[in-house]
Amino acid sequence: MTMFSSRNWREYPQRYRLEASKFKKSGKTYFPPRAVDPETGDTAQEMVKLPDTGKIVTYTVIRTAPSQWTEIAPYALAIAELTDGTRLMAQVVDCDVNAVKIGMEIRIEFRRIQSESDHGVLSYGYKFVPKWY
C-alpha cells in the first residue's frame, strides 16, 4: 500500500521517539498515545518517553511473508513488555531468528522498517535487539 509521507510523518513522535501518554489519575502509560484513559475515562495526561528495555512476552517467526517483507524473511516478530509495563509489537533483529524466546531481554533501537520500491518513501521506526548485543 502506498505510504504517503504525511501519514508516516504523523507517527514520527512514536516511531522515532517512543512518545507515549501517561494519565494523571491512573498513572498508566499508553503507547501510542490516546485521548481517553480506558480505565478511568480521564483525559488529563502528560507526554512521556517509553523506557527502551524490556522482555519478550511472546514471539513468532514469519517464514512465508507477503512480498513487501520477502526480502527480510524469515523475520522474528514479538510483543515485548517494557520496564514500565507497557507492551508493543516489533521485529526482533540482530540475532538468529531461531534464538528468539519468551523471556528474552531486549532493547529498542531505531531502524529502517520499510522501503517502498526503489524510489519510494523510506519508513523508519523501532525494532527489538537482544539486550546483550
Added chain:
Amino acid sequence: MRQVCVVGVGFSQWGEVWRRSLRGLFVDAAMNAIKNAGVDHLDSLYVGCMASGPFVSQEHLGALMADYLGMKGLPAMRVESACASGGMAFRQAFIEVAGGFSDIVMASGVEKMTDCSGDDATAALAMAADQEYEVFNGATFPGLYALMAHAHMARYGTTRQMLSAIAVKNHKNGAKNPVAQYPFEITIEGVEKSVMIADPLHILDCSPITDGAAAVIVTTEEIARKLGKPYIKVLGSGLATDTIQLAHRADLTTIKASTLAAERALKMAGKTIRDVQFAEVHDCFTIAELVILESIGVYKPGQAGPAILAGETALEGKFPVNSSGGLKSKGHPVGATGIAQIAEVYKQLTGQAEKGRQIPGSPKIGMTQNMGGSGASSVVHIMEVA
C-alpha cells in the same frame, strides 16, 4: 421483543469460483435462501462483507445486491466488522425483526477473494489489524495468531499435536460437506510437514482464501410457522469488542471479546454454556478454535487441547465443534463465514445436515461464534430447535 426465527438458508458455490463475480455469488446464495424458506418478498437486506473495496474495488453493496436480486427499492445496507461481518449482519437482522421494524429480513454475507493476487488478498485481510502499529511492523494474520499460540503453549503446555488434531477433525467433517472448498481428510503428520507460515503455524493450520456467499431468512415465529418449513429459534445474540492491538491485551491466551459476547448471548437466552450442545466457532487458525473453546467457557483455560485430542469435539464427541468443517476445510470467504455458521446450526437443528455429518442424538441447542481480526470483535448467537 418478538421471538426471532431462521426459516431458510442458501449457499453459493464456495472455493475458487472463477465463473462468479461478487454480485453473482451473492445472488446465487440469496435466491437459494429465498427458495429454501419459501418467502415471496423481503422487507430488508443486510450484506456482511469485509473488504470488497480492496478485493474487487467495489463498495456500496447494499444497493448493488438489492438491485441485482431484482429488488431495487428494498432497504439494504452493508455491515462490516472484518471477518465477523457476517455474524454482525445476522445480528442486525435479528434486532430488526425482534424490534418489530421488519418481518422478513435477509442476512447475508459475501466475499470475492480470488480476483486479486495472493499478496493483495493478504494486504486486504491485514486491514483488520492495526495498520500503523501492527501491519507497519511486519505483522501478518498468521503471525498474530502465532503470537497467541506461543503464549498459550508457554502457559499451558499446549502442544503442536493438539493444534494438528483440530485441523484433522475439521477436514474430516468438511469432507462430507458439499459446500466445502477442501472436502478431503488430512493427517496429523500431513499438517506438521506442510509449509511453515509463522512459527508454530503451518499452512494446514490456516483457513484458505475463498470465494463464496451465504444467506439466511430471518423472520417472526408466526410467519415461520405459516411458511410450513423447518425453522429454528434465535434465543440470544451477543456482541463485544476488545483492543484492536494484540499487544494491548493483558492476557494473550484468551479472546475476551468472545467471552463477553458469549456471556451476553447466553444471558439473553437464559441459558448457560452447559445447555449448549454443539458449536460452530471461528477457526481461522487452529489455535483460534482452541482458544475460543476456552474463552467461551466450554473448557477451562488449558483444558481444550487435551479434550480435543481425546475426541470430545469430534462429530460423535461430547461437544461437537465445527461439524461443517469449519473455516479450515469449508473455506473462509470472510464476509460470508458468520452467515454460513448460522446456516450450519440451522441444518443441524432441523436434521438437514448431509449424510454422514449429522450430529448424533438430535441436539436441541447450538451456538455460533464469529470474530474479527485477532479477536477485537466477536459475535455469538444461541439457537434452539423450534
